[in-house]
Amino acid sequence: MRTALHDVLDVDHPIVQAPIGSATRPGLAAAVADDGGLGHLAVTWRSLDGTREVIAETLGTTDGPVAVNLALDDRTTHHPTGEHLDAVLDAGAEFVSLSFGDPTPYVDRVHDAGATVFATVGTAEEAREAAAAGVDVVVAQGWEAGGHLQSEVATMPLVPRVVDAVDVPVVAAGGIADGRGVAAALALGADGTWLGTRFVATEEANVVDDYRQRVVAAGATDTVRTDLFDEGWPGREHRVLENSTVETWDAAGRPPSGERPGEDDVVGASPDGYPVERYGDDLPVAGATGDTEAWAQYAGQSAGVTEDVRPAGEVVRELVATAERALERPGADA
Numbered sequence: 021m022r023t024a025l026h027d028v029l030d031v032d033h034p035i036v037q038a039p040i041g042s043a044t045r046p047g048l049a050a051a052v053a054d055d056g057g058l059g060h061l062a063v064t065w066r067s068l069d070g071t072r073e074v075i076a077e078t079l080g081t082t083d084g085p086v087a088v089n090l091a092l093d094d095r096t097t098h099h100p101t102g103e104h105l106d107a108v109l110d111a112g113a114e115f116v117s118l119s120f121g122d123p124t125p126y127v128d129r130v131h132d133a134g135a136t137v138f139a140t141v142g143t144a145e146e147a148r149e150a151a152a153a154g155v156d157v158v159v160a161q162g163w164e165a166g167g168h169l170q171s172e173v174a175t176m177p178l179v180p181r182v183v184d185a186v187d188v189p190v191v192a193a194g195g196i197a198d199g200r201g202v203a204a205a206l207a208l209g210a211d212g213t214w215l216g217t218r219f220v221a222t223e224e225a226n227v228v229d230d231y232r233q234r235v236v237a238a239g240a241t242d243t244v245r246t247d248l249f250d251e252g253w254p255g256r257e258h259r260v261l262e263n264s265t266v267e268t269w270d271a272a273g274r275p276p277s278g279e280r281p282g283e284d285d286v287v288g289a290s291p292d293g294y295p296v297e298r299y300g301d302d303l304p305v306a307g308a309t310g311d312t313e314a315w316a317q318y319a320g321q322s323a324g325v326t327e328d329v330r331p332a333g334e335v336v337r338e339l340v341a342t343a344e345r346a347l348e349r350p351g352a353d354a
């Protein structure tokens with residue numbers, strides 16, 4: 021499955037473990053990279069020192085390619101993006117992915133460091149702007165994706181429009197969790213695939229087990245697109261598993277922020293003991309305590325296609341084997 025992605029990136033397979041916020045960690049990114057995909061760290065919510073440390077640890081663990089993601093939306097960033105990007109590049113990142121904002125001001129800085137820049141877009145117009153700004157790879161995220169969202173369009177109609185709009189490699193994100201989805205994205209003209217929810221359900225993901233198991237148990241209709249978990253990142257819609265917080269708010273007639281049931285509830289604590297509020301944007305990382313079912317458990321409609329928890333390298337191998345079969349013989353069983 022050689023694609024144009026291979027021209028900018030030394031990967032064996034057109035498979036990217038998406039940045040999945042605090043669920044990323046060195047062991048996950050390295051496992052994917054070791055098996056021929058692109059691993060990813062998401063560092064937006066880390067300190068600058070923590071950013072340098074996690075990148076150094078990861079690059080010391082694998083010889084494969086690893087990207088580092090920064091979200092650009094200043095409603096959630098903790099540091100000026102320029103400073104954070106300097107920390108990422110100084111730590112040796114060769115691949116940087118930027119999402120939820122305009123990448124233009126940062127492209128030259130990444131290129132000056134000799135690194136490659138990916139930017140996530142939600143429309144063909146945004147893709148054109150990103151390519152014109154010099155972005156090396158465009159990631160088209162459809163609205164069925166898990167986590168925070170930047171599109172009103174599903175992956176299937178979005179990807180062909182983005183592919184038509186730009187000359188740089190395009191990676192499809194949202195709704196892909198098995199090899200048939202990989203094959204479908206390549207058939208749409210994408211050069212790679214970007215999977216988030218599927219990698220939440222891996223042994224290496226930095227999440228509490230309850231979250232992994234709920235992803236596996238979920239059907240495709242068990243997620244909601246909402247702006248509910250807005251403390252920490254207001255005004256940006258996200259897709260999460262339906263849970264008791266969503267159901268209680270729904271039953272109360274979906275009141276606006278400030279008037280929701282249990283607005284001041286503390287539903288648990290982060291591993292370092294910080295309280296997590298009911299409508300907080302924290303995902304339940306490994307070591308979190310309390311009622312983690314009630315937290316934001318980010319997942320896409322691809323949860324309906326995610327059927328087991330596996331080691332991440334095995335996920336990559338299975339995706340590749342099944343995609344190859346599907347490309348040879350459309351309609352092949354997964």
Ligand SMILES: Cc1cc2nc3c(=O)[nH]c(=O)nc-3n(C[C@H](O)[C@H](O)[C@H](O)COP(=O)(O)O)c2cc1C
Pocket residue numbers: 038039040041042043062064089090091118119120140161164165166167168193194195196214215216217218220303318319320321322323
């Ligand atoms: C748990 C979780 C956390 C996420 N965190 C980030 C993030 O930090 N930065 C980002 O650009 N996208 C983030 N996303 C979106 C993913 O990168 C990706 O676009 C999405 O997962 C693709 O859809 P899928 O979940 O159907 O595979 C997150 C997604 C999930 C499920």
